[in-house]
Structures are given as C-alpha cells and as structure tokens.
Amino acid sequence: MVKITALETHDVRFPTSRALDGSDAMNPDPDYSAAYVVLRTDSPDGLCGHGLVFTIGRGNDVQTAALAALAPMVVGQSVEAMIADLGSFARRLTGDSQLRWLGPEKGVMHMAIGAVINAAWDMAARHAGKPLWRFIADMTPQQIVSQIDFRYLTDALTPDQALQILRAAEPGKAERIERLLAEGYPAYTTSPGWLGYSDDKLQRLAREAVEEGFRTIKLKVGLSLDDDIRRCRLVRAAVGPDIAVAIDANQRWDVQQAIDWLWPLKEFGLAWIEEPTSPDDVLGHAAIRRGVAPTPVSTGEHTHNRVMFKQLFQAQAVDLVQIDAARVGGVNENLAILLLAAKFGVKVFPHAGGVGLCELVQHLAMADFIAITGKKEDRAIEFVDHLHEHFIDPVTIRAGRYLAPTRPGFSAEMHARSIAEYTFPGGIVWRDLPAAESA
C-alpha cells in the first residue's frame, strides 16, 4: 500500500510591501505570503501533492501551524483510498468535530483544511497524468456530485439538481475541450490599478494592458472619492469606451456610505463594484445592489464557505461573484459554489493575484466551462502579473487570455529554491533585509 508519509509545511513570504504592489483601501502594505503544504508519499515514482494558503504577511506562521496540525489526520493514510474518494477525504477533514469548533468552516482552520484538500487533488491529478481542470472535466456527473458536501445547501441545491446541471453540460464536452485548448480563457487585469500607483503609471499600465489584449481592467478605490472619480476618468480616457472598467473597494464602506460613494461613479459605466462592504454582510450587499443599480455588485474572495455563497444568491445580493481557490474548503467546496452559481445563473469572475492564486483558480474556471456552465466568453479570470516566476508550472497569458495548463496537477508547486530563499524569517531574502523593515 502506498501511503502518505509526511505533511510538510513552509512559511514563505515575499517582501512586496516595499513596492506598493497589492496596495488597496484596506491593505496598505501587504507582504504577499503562502502557508505552503506538501503531502509526501512512499510511492516509488515520487508522487506528491502541493497546496497553499495565501496570506498577506503577519499571521502566516499561525496559518502554517494550522496546516501542521492536520498531519495526524493525513499521515499514514492510503494514497489509493484518498484518490479514489476525494469527497470522503474532504468531508473527514471539514467534519472533524473538534477542529470544526475553531470555525466552523471559516478562518484559519478552514483555509488550512482547504489547502490540504487541494494538495490531495493535486496528487490525484498528477497520478492520473492530467491537469486538474481536465481531471475534473473527465469525471462523470455522478462522480462530481459525490465530491460535494450538500449539508446546509439542500434548500438551494439538492444532489439531484446538481446532477441535472452536470448532465445538461455533457453534450459538447469534447468540443469545448478543443476550444479551450485552442482559444484559452478570458483574463482581466488588476495590475494597473493599485492604490499606491501614480496617475501616470495608472494610465500607462492601463494602455499597455489593452495593447496586450485585456478587455477588462480593475481599479482599487475607496480611500478618497475625489481620487476615485479622477482615476476612473483617467482610465476611461486611456482605454476608450469599449474596455470594461471594474472597481474594487476591498470592504471599505458601510452600506449607505457605499451607495453615496458610488453615485458619482455611475457615469463611468462600471462593469462591477467589488467588495463594497463586509464580506459577511449578505443583506448589506443586497441593499447596496438595490441602491446603486444598474451598477453590478460583486463579492466573494473573502466569502468563507458555501453557506455564505448560497445566501448571496438567495438574497439576490450580487450580480456576479468571485471565487478564491485557497479561501474555502478546497476543490470540493468550490465545486459546490460553482454549481450554486450555475443554478442561480450568476457569473463567476475568479479572484486571483497574491501568491499562486492565478495558478490555482484557472483550473476551476476551466473545469466550470467544460463540465458545468459551458460558458467562458462572458466572464474572465483575474490576472495580476507578479510572483509567477516562483512556480514550476506558471500561468501562461497570451493576448489577454489564460492558456489551458497541460502539465499534470494543480499548478501549485513552487520551486524548491524559491521556498528556501523566501522562508520567513530564516531565508536569505529576509535575512538580508534591514531589521527595521522585517515584519
């Protein structure tokens, strides 16, 4: 029997706060970080699985400790049994009664469980010799349904309803796989729009993004209304009327404040306003959506589990949603969320950026196109162009589109050298920083 022999963890941090990359209204100085996990096996071919939780610096040690705490539930387990029934594997971790108390199904412990579940999916896809999107796409509808924990969902989505959605997508699968491989999947970019950037840099980067083929650009907003109006105007002038411009407030406002702030921004024909308020505030998003119509409202990158997504849909609180590959309980919970979105007819624009989030979430969007909704040209995956060089199978963007990865697995694996150099606080990068600048 091939067994999992170790759950290995690494606290990896990049000193990104030095360049104001990633600055927004709530996060002025993030150090993009990963609590990184590897499942090792005694397979003669070196089979392993990689996963990560993205954080923005302080607390990455706590997140790493949460990964390590899962070792007793995983080490010694049969790889074959795990791969053959990832649904049961995921439910055993998310359902552990003692660990569940620490959430339930939210925060540090839930994200750690999600990363270990993602590492198991990475291993399963590698073992099958397929990229993860294809590994999911090749499952039968019944196999996909068996991945999902329907607890707390059945008032919005039953296993039978999920099965119907998946069966309806079966015709045309092969043709869609060909199209995906040929065309790629639309991307949108947030790289021009960080709050810390100057007006010149914003306009220059926005123009460059359009020249590179992006059709949607997103700006960070929420610190100063005058700045936001000026920046929206500058970007609109730079990119012309045919490019979609979205804005992201990163949870900055209260409900009425959001409605008031967004009023003068209506003229720019925004594609969506993202995270106007607390990610927990389902009813607040619904009120904002009514108050700022027709501007579409969106949230999701911090939405902590399927129960919250369910309510966003039930309350008609959003026009579209983000999903995040490393916030919820792994691939299994994201499949539930994608099926809920399909049931309610809400488009998904996956959240990415950070460390490895582009690499991960592309697989989920592509699996959705092949096996769930059959749609991709009316939606897009976020793209931010940094830190990809640390990954063994980095995303490939061509003409504003993600090319489908072909290498087996979930694209989560980082270069061993990057892990070593950026390990906090002992890696060479952190040792060489002036003491006053370290976290």
Place this chain on the structure above:
Amino acid sequence: MVKITALETHDVRFPTSRALDGSDAMNPDPDYSAAYVVLRTDSPDGLCGHGLVFTIGRGNDVQTAALAALAPMVVGQSVEAMIADLGSFARRLTGDSQLRWLGPEKGVMHMAIGAVINAAWDMAARHAGKPLWRFIADMTPQQIVSQIDFRYLTDALTPDQALQILRAAEPGKAERIERLLAEGYPAYTTSPGWLGYSDDKLQRLAREAVEEGFRTIKLKVGLSLDDDIRRCRLVRAAVGPDIAVAIDANQRWDVQQAIDWLWPLKEFGLAWIEEPTSPDDVLGHAAIRRGVAPTPVSTGEHTHNRVMFKQLFQAQAVDLVQIDAARVGGVNENLAILLLAAKFGVKVFPHAGGVGLCELVQHLAMADFIAITGKKEDRAIEFVDHLHEHFIDPVTIRAGRYLAPTRPGFSAEMHARSIAEYTFPGGIVWRDLPAAESA
C-alpha cells in the same frame, strides 16, 4: 511608565471525553480546552490580565499559536494608555490589515484577538478594583459608545442610537446594582441534557435541577427523532408544566429537515430551539423560524461577529440569541452585540459551559442589566456545572441564580496548578493517560 512585559500562553486541555460530559449531536467526544493568555506587566503590584479561548480539543495548539502571534502588537505597550482607551486598543488588533486577511473578523485569529482584548479588560477592571460588570456599569454612555467599532453597523445601529439606548438606562442604575447584588441573575442549566446520558440520568438530573431552583432546562437533540420525542416527554414528566424546556441541535440540520424534525416536538411547548442549522445561515434561520412558529428560534454561540448578529436581527431570523464571551472580538464587540439586541428588542440568553465561559459571560449579562436593557428576570445565563474548580474566582450559583461576582477583574484567571497539570501534552494529567486515549 508601566508596560506590558510579556504575552504568556498555555495550551490547557481537560480529558472530558472520557465521561461524555458535553456530548451533543455534532460533538460526540469533546476534550474541553482553553487556549489561555496572560498579559504580564512591570507594575510593582503585579498587575496582570487573563483571557482564554474555549475549544474542544484538537486545534487548541493552533489557537494557542494565534495568541502568541499577537505578542509583538502588545508587548512593550503602555498599560496606562491601553486601560485609558480600550476601544482604540481593540480596534488596533481587529483592524490590523495583515492579520485581518486571516478572517476577516472570524475564526482562529479573531478568537485570539478577542481573548487578548478580554485580558486587557480584565487588567483594566483589576486596576480599577472592580468586577468587570461593575467596571462597565460605572462607565458613562459616551464611554461605552467609544468602546465600539461601528464599522459595518450603521445601517442598523448608529453611535447616536446607541447613546440613546444607554442614556435611557441611566435612571435606576444604582437601584439595579443593589438588586443584582441582592437577587443575583437567573441561570438555566444544560447539565441534565447531554446526549450521552441515559434516560434515568436525564430524569434524575432534571428533577434535581428543579429542586436546586432552575426554571429552565435545556436538552441536546438531533441524533434520532424518536429519542428526542422520548427525551422531551421524559423531561416534561420529570419537571412538570411550569418549567421551561429548551432544546439545542448544535447545527445538525438543513433548513427543511429542521422544520420537519421540529413538527412533532411542538406539543412539548418548547422555550426555544437553539442552533437548528449552520450558524452562518441567517436566511436559513429566518426560514426555519417561519416554518416552526410559534416555537422560538435561537442561535449565537458560534455567530462569529457583530455583522452576523446584525443580519440575524435585520432578517427577523431569531426570537432570542446566545452571546459567547470568547468567540467574538472581546468585550468591545459583545457590547456592540448587546446594543444591537437592545435596539431590535431581542432577548439575550448567554452561552456558557465549556471552560470558563460561565465565569466570563456572567459579567456581560450583568453589565447589560445595569447599563443597557435594565432587564434580567425575562432571560437567563446558561449554567453547566463542571470545571469551575480550576478558576480562582468561580461562579457562585444559589437557588438557580448567578450571584454577582465581587472580586476585581473578569473572573478568567485559572489556578496555576490547574494550568500546570492540564497543560497538553506535557502536564501530569495527560502523561498519566493511556497512550491510546490521548488526543
């Protein structure tokens, strides 16, 4: 300047799973635990502050690591400045942009922040020579308002509205303090109703509880409908028609399942059904409440922050709520929740039991009686009679009522010997357990 010199942590666990104390439909074998924190100072009189997060076993190490991660934000700070402005102290911890990513405001990191904030309040109350309930009660309305982070609340409660509620409670404060000291505060008991107990034990303990003066008894339900019907009938027979009987499903059901399950239990005239489904499911609770009327619906012990409580009230999803002293962001966030409940006219029946939760939450309920609602005889604090012997200032129950604590502080301090003996895994209690039984 007196400074905080250390943030000390302890991973303390009690092997309660051996006796099935604390067993319910979702938590079959909890080992009641505390991630325990002490703020030390260089004050010549030994001033310190104690706090804790209650967990049920596995993961208490992660929770303890989260406490330790807060040391750099606290150690070296002025005690005087912290005590003089606990609102700013709390906002600095809950608002840290990097740590916030790990929630935001939920799960392991938020509970750790809450425990450190509670330790700061313990220190402030000790310094003032008052029990915490009295320390709060002696604040002016404006001082209480300044404790609260109103971000994300203003669509339901503004600072001015909070001030009005507090000012309306000012007349009669002195008289209520006298009454509280003379009469105590009503308690209810969950001790008879754990799922692991036999029918005989259930009836015997229920009768004993009534003889001791309790007017409300709570049973755990949700594993078997037949068992629940039988157990409700047995308890009703044991205690007679005048004692309130509540039930607690500990998040066991989906929405429709809850409605169906509760139908045959209506005949027992239940005082409330607690946690029928996911604590995240605001809309689910609202649907259940409509479906099981007139049985009152309740939740709150796992409700992770003020934004979720706000929505429970806005959606008319609950008839009453639990609050928990160690789940949310400390005393400050609980003051916000108590004011929201007062604004919406929803009664609070605080959650207790576990390790130290009775000791802590009594102060909040009593402060509510003196300074916010002025009410106590139409509500009650949960009481479970175990593990109190490990606390220096344990709760005192007389004739089914909590007597008001008089010792300065928040009653969170454990005996040093208990901490040493129950420290996991090195304490003598854990070393002496057979290896197969250790967590």
